[in-house]
Amino acid sequence: MTRYSVSVHITPRRGVLDPQGQAVGGALRTLGFAGVRDVHVGRYVIVEADADSEQAARDDVSRMCERLLANPVIEDFEIATVSAK
Amino acid sequence: MTRYSVSVHITPRRGVLDPQGQAVGGALRTLGFAGVRDVHVGRYVIVEADADSEQAARDDVSRMCERLLANPVIEDFEIATVSAK
Amino acid sequence: MTVSARPGDPVITPALVAEHGLTPDEYAKLQDMLGRDPTFTELGIVSALWSEHCSYKHSRPLLRTLPTKAPYVLQGPGENAGVIAIGDGLAVAFKIESHNHPSAVEPYQGAATGVGGILRDVFTMGARPIAMLNSLRFGSLERPRVRYLFGGVVKGIGDYGNCVGIPTVAGEVMFDDSYEGNPLVNAMCVGIMKEDELITAVASGVGNPIIAVGARTGRDGIHGASFASEDLSAASDAKRPRVQVGDPFTEKLLLEASLELIRSGHIVAIQDMGAAGLTSSSAEMAARGDVGVTIDVMKCPVRESGMTPYEILLSESQERMLVVAKKGHEAQVHAILEKWDLTTAVIGEVIAEPVYRVTEGNRVVAEFPGIRLVTDCPTYTPAACESDDIARLRAMDVAGIPPKPEEADASWTLLSLLASPTIASKRWVYRQYDTSVRTNTVIGPGGDAAVVRVRGTNRALALKTDCNGRYCYLDPRMGARIAVAEAARNVACTGGRPMAITNNLNFGNPRRPEIYFQLRECVSGMAEACEALGTPVTGGNVSLYNESPIGAVYPTPVVGMVGLIDDLAHITRSHFQRAGDDIVLLGDSFDEIGGSEYLARVHGVVGGAPPRCDLPAEKALIDALLEAIASGAVRSAHDCAEGGLAVALAECCVMSRDEPLGADVDLNAWPAVPLRAVLFGESQARVVVSTPDAAAVIAAAQRHGVPARKLGTVGGKSLRISLGATQLDCALSRIDDAYHESIARLMAEMPASSTPELVS
Amino acid sequence: MKFAIVTFPGSNSDYDAYQAVVEQLGEQAVYVWHKDHDLQGADVVILPGGFSYGDYLRAGAIARFSPIMQEVATHAARGAPVVGFCNGFQIACEAGLLPGALLRNDSLKFVSENVRLRVENANTRFTSEYESGQLITLPIAHGDGRFTADEDTLDRLEGNGQVVFRYVPGAGDADRWWSPNGSARAIAGIINEAGNVLAMMPHPERAVDQLVSSGDGLPLFHSILARVAA
Numbered sequence A, B: 001m002t003r004y005s006v007s008v009h010i011t012p013r014r015g016v017l018d019p020q021g022q023a024v025g026g027a028l029r030t031l032g033f034a035g036v037r038d039v040h041v042g043r044y045v046i047v048e049a050d051a052d053s054e055q056a057a058r059d060d061v062s063r064m065c066e067r068l069l070a071n072p073v074i075e076d077f078e079i080a081t082v083s084a085k
Numbered sequence C: 001m002t003v004s005a006r007p008g009d010p011v012i013t014p015a016l017v018a019e020h021g022l023t024p025d026e027y028a029k030l031q032d033m034l035g036r037d038p039t040f041t042e043l044g045i046v047s048a049l050w051s052e053h054c055s056y057k058h059s060r061p062l063l064r065t066l067p068t069k070a071p072y073v074l075q076g077p078g079e080n081a082g083v084i085a086i087g088d089g090l091a092v093a094f095k096i097e098s099h100n101h102p103s104a105v106e107p108y109q110g111a112a113t114g115v116g117g118i119l120r121d122v123f124t125m126g127a128r129p130i131a132m133l134n135s136l137r138f139g140s141l142e143r144p145r146v147r148y149l150f151g152g153v154v155k156g157i158g159d160y161g162n163c164v165g166i167p168t169v170a171g172e173v174m175f176d177d178s179y180e181g182n183p184l185v186n187a188m189c190v191g192i193m194k195e196d197e198l199i200t201a202v203a204s205g206v207g208n209p210i211i212a213v214g215a216r217t218g219r220d221g222i223h224g225a226s227f228a229s230e231d232l233s234a235a236s237d238a239k240r241p242r243v244q245v246g247d248p249f250t251e252k253l254l255l256e257a258s259l260e261l262i263r264s265g266h267i268v269a270i271q272d273m274g275a276a277g278l279t280s281s282s283a284e285m286a287a288r289g290d291v292g293v294t295i296d297v298m299k300c301p302v303r304e305s306g307m308t309p310y311e312i313l314l315s316e317s318q319e320r321m322l323v324v325a326k327k328g329h330e331a332q333v334h335a336i337l338e339k340w341d342l343t344t345a346v347i348g349e350v351i352a353e354p355v356y357r358v359t360e361g362n363r364v365v366a367e368f369p370g371i372r373l374v375t376d377c378p379t380y381t382p383a384a385c386e387s388d389d390i391a392r393l394r395a396m397d398v399a400g401i402p403p404k405p406e407e408a409d410a411s412w413t414l415l416s417l418l419a420s421p422t423i424a425s426k427r428w429v430y431r432q433y434d435t436s437v438r439t440n441t442v443i444g445p446g447g448d449a450a451v452v453r454v455r456g457t458n459r460a461l462a463l464k465t466d467c468n469g470r471y472c473y474l475d476p477r478m479g480a481r482i483a484v485a486e487a488a489r490n491v492a493c494t495g496g497r498p499m500a501i502t503n504n505l506n507f508g509n510p511r512r513p514e515i516y517f518q519l520r521e522c523v524s525g526m527a528e529a530c531e532a533l534g535t536p537v538t539g540g541n542v543s544l545y546n547e548s549p550i551g552a553v554y555p556t557p558v559v560g561m562v563g564l565i566d567d568l569a570h571i572t573r574s575h576f577q578r579a580g581d582d583i584v585l586l587g588d589s590f591d592e593i594g595g596s597e598y599l600a601r602v603h604g605v606v607g608g609a610p611p612r613c614d615l616p617a618e619k620a621l622i623d624a625l626l627e628a629i630a631s632g633a634v635r636s637a638h639d640c641a642e643g644g645l646a647v648a649l650a651e652c653c654v655m656s657r658d659e660p661l662g663a664d665v666d667l668n669a670w671p672a673v674p675l676r677a678v679l680f681g682e683s684q685a686r687v688v689v690s691t692p693d694a695a696a697v698i699a700a701a702q703r704h705g706v707p708a709r710k711l712g713t714v715g716g717k718s719l720r721i722s723l724g725a726t727q728l729d730c731a732l733s734r735i736d737d738a739y740h741e742s743i744a745r746l747m748a749e750m751p752a753s754s755t756p757e758l759v760s
Numbered sequence D: 001m002k003f004a005i006v007t008f009p010g011s012n013s014d015y016d017a018y019q020a021v022v023e024q025l026g027e028q029a030v031y032v033w034h035k036d037h038d039l040q041g042a043d044v045v046i047l048p049g050g051f052s053y054g055d056y057l058r059a060g061a062i063a064r065f066s067p068i069m070q071e072v073a074t075h076a077a078r079g080a081p082v083v084g085f086c087n088g089f090q091i092a093c094e095a096g097l098l099p100g101a102l103l104r105n106d107s108l109k110f111v112s113e114n115v116r117l118r119v120e121n122a123n124t125r126f127t128s129e130y131e132s133g134q135l136i137t138l139p140i141a142h143g144d145g146r147f148t149a150d151e152d153t154l155d156r157l158e159g160n161g162q163v164v165f166r167y168v169p170g171a172g173d174a175d176r177w178w179s180p181n182g183s184a185r186a187i188a189g190i191i192n193e194a195g196n197v198l199a200m201m202p203h204p205e206r207a208v209d210q211l212v213s214s215g216d217g218l219p220l221f222h223s224i225l226a227r228v229a230a
């Protein structure tokens, strides 16, 4: 068993209202960042877990996302990185 | 001007209690993911903004993090990716 | 003008018609109304307006039988909310609404957007929301999925109401397997206004502009969109969301802006874009005013590009309103909304021609003969027939069920009932609700009804939702009467005179005769009780098709009661206040354990006839109680409900966790009634009163023909009940723990299948 | 005396603060819109409770950039009193008027109830009408009330008497620390070093009228009045 660190991005689904992203975008423009077009706010989750292989770690975390970490009705997830510790 | 998409990771500072990470870790283990050691939950922010160059986009978003997106008392930030759209 | 099909619209086939929920007869009716075939857009509009949710096609004839009138009713059913006058030139607007199906799919957002919708119904009447209530039903908390739904719904209700800044002050939650796959989430809002600030959603004035206000329109929650996601437009995202996400922040802005707009005199009508969005709000406002309207969907602010008229008309994006402004006042309207950072756009106008017309730029994509669009909707009176199985359950000989060995210790039974999630304190729930914001909450959740003062007067409102679905299942007419009577009793216990109700009829599929029977009987029972208690119905909501693979939910006609306390000095709490006070029971106990929580929890039995609801007795009880309260003789009052007299007494002891007070009572007054029925039977029309002057309370009761007797005295650190050979002595600490901690324990036991806590 | 109550989009306890000042104290209060640049000559600024900007991103993070916050900062820098309740505490920390930050409650749940507090320092211009060590009951209603700062900051706050209110358990157990939200050292409210900016998670403005509350918030307002009158 090796310890892996797997990071995940969870983001509001396209088409789902993202009021948080809108509010932050508006605030940034008010602060003078005129070039800001769109902002999306999601979660960044790092799971440290023991697994037999990198692939196993990735698969485990995918299942964690499906079952708990992401809300499939309104969110998408994507495994960002997998690294042995 | 080009449209860039810049993504940022904002994570709880080490030493700051992360009850969300703990709760999620506990929940994952109860769901049968026995290998889970540690979980950290942070924010994943995607800023789409117009800028003159990739470097300018990165610099802009760094300043956005310093001013608004992250609170240095409790959070660290890191620019994860910068890409032209 | 001629209507032309849009290039790219699907061809209308019988299958497409069926997918839109229209029967062949309904489709023929539509063709007849138009004198031609409808366009795809028109089909969408009609499918929304003639849906059960918008048209009440299976319930309208029944709803007409409910009493709706009283001198103080300013607005009965038919508007966004009902309105009653409460004196001093003030009025109260209130309404309840369900969000059952959205909450079953996504509990957090489903419940949150339910709260948002009902808030809008109230503030679009011109009233400022001052209190929220809810009524919730779930399956058993032993199951992870149920814990997930329960946790998510409670958090969704809390987060939304808290953020908008409206206290959630009362409600009810019950757990039963019949709700397993189909939880019920009903939210009620109460608002206050001056009588002359009342505004209705009636479009008028040819040439007046129609303005869309608030959030932009997205592709969320498009009616019936699940089937069409690929067909509609190739470019559209196949994963188009069916769940709407709420934005309480925008709602708060919308609330303030709407009230400012209404008070400004620049508008003639305003309505929430709720179910079926732009379509229903515009069609209903036009129909109420019997005027024509024209709307150009291209002028509607959208969130995504490439939206079709069909999508824009049927989107259920949240936090949007439709306003009919006075012609020439557009700039002033715009300025008010701008101040609150809200988007506005003039999207149409009131026209003289009696048509409902939708254009996409210059192309007419839908046109109906105005009012017929709403009035031509068919109504149905399906066959009704009681289910034999249920009739058999009701006839079951529950008295013959032998007690369990553990019941030899009556404290065991009492503690298991107190720990039953249906009876246990809902503190775990309402600790997540801001109850103190706006500083009007005199009595928050935890007692009988909530009490909210009316600022600037010496009055207060008493508010409560109630319904026991199990009673309604076993005997729908009786169960619905009880729902009204119990809500009224709860209101009276706090010193309030019951005034009027709103109701939410949660039922299964009405096309099944046994379900339509339940609906019909429940409406009759509700009508009888409202008649007898003098509480007209000012509005409500019907939610049908609440079924899952295991069957229909219990018939659950939730009652939301508003009462008036006309002197702040009369406000009465539920729990014992002072050691040494006498304990008096108003009302009588009978051998009635049918349908009880005792049978369900201890014996796993749902059967027998529910307790009888004697309406004149309920009325007399309320009058007697209010008279005793007004005379100053009553220190606390709490009615008997689920769990019966023993549970009511225990609740009186520990409801205040800071200052629990024990009691010493003798229940030998009913020798003919079996012991367990005296303790745990759920006979109606009973209230436990504590008083420094038992004689005065009993005298008041006698004047109204209400049986009353002294049961014992308040005091000590335990609840002591003597009944025949039984001597129950249960420490307050054990009662407190069973009552106050059991839901928290169940929720902590194991994580739900997903964590609502992750919602950012 | 004149109180300015800053209304941010999403404020909701601004009304409670207004009613407390006008109805209970009989003093003057004005709502100041967040886009304004004028405190209208107020003596005291109240940053009210609520969910400014929906609490999106972090509670108080966006509100601190509201135009009016420049005037609030100037007002505070002059040594004039600023008091924040609930969201006002979060905004004050985000704006750097006070040290530390307020994070999601450790239970991860919104918590609304009456809590018992101990007045740790009655020698401030906001608490002179209490006694040090006095136990009071105030409502809380927040999801992000976990006060957090590094150990040095916490020690400094304690050493300077800047910890003004602390959560304590129920009756008879006042020496232990206990917190409904996981706050460091059970801190419920703090004051700045200069002694003119106080903020707290509990709601004294909702506890000024016995009919709906304990009334224990009233002395805080009376302290403010007494100080200025003196």
Ligand SMILES: Nc1ncnc2c1ncn2[C@@H]1O[C@H](COP(=O)(O)OP(=O)(O)O)[C@@H](O)[C@H]1O
Binding pocket: C133, C134, C135, C136, C168, C169, C170, C171, C172, C173, C422, C423, C426, C429, C430, C444, C445, C446, C447, C448, C449, C450, C466, C490, C639, C641, C642
């Ligand atoms: N979902 C809820 N939201 C707010 N308050 C609730 C909720 N459920 C129960 N309560 C409160 O808990 C108390 C007991 O409720 P309930 O058991 O329904 O009482 P009763 O039997 O008198 O109708 C009431 O004060 C009620 O308002």
Ligand SMILES: [Mg+2]
Binding pocket: C447, C448, C449, C490, C638, C639, C640, C641
């Ligand atoms: Mg009751």
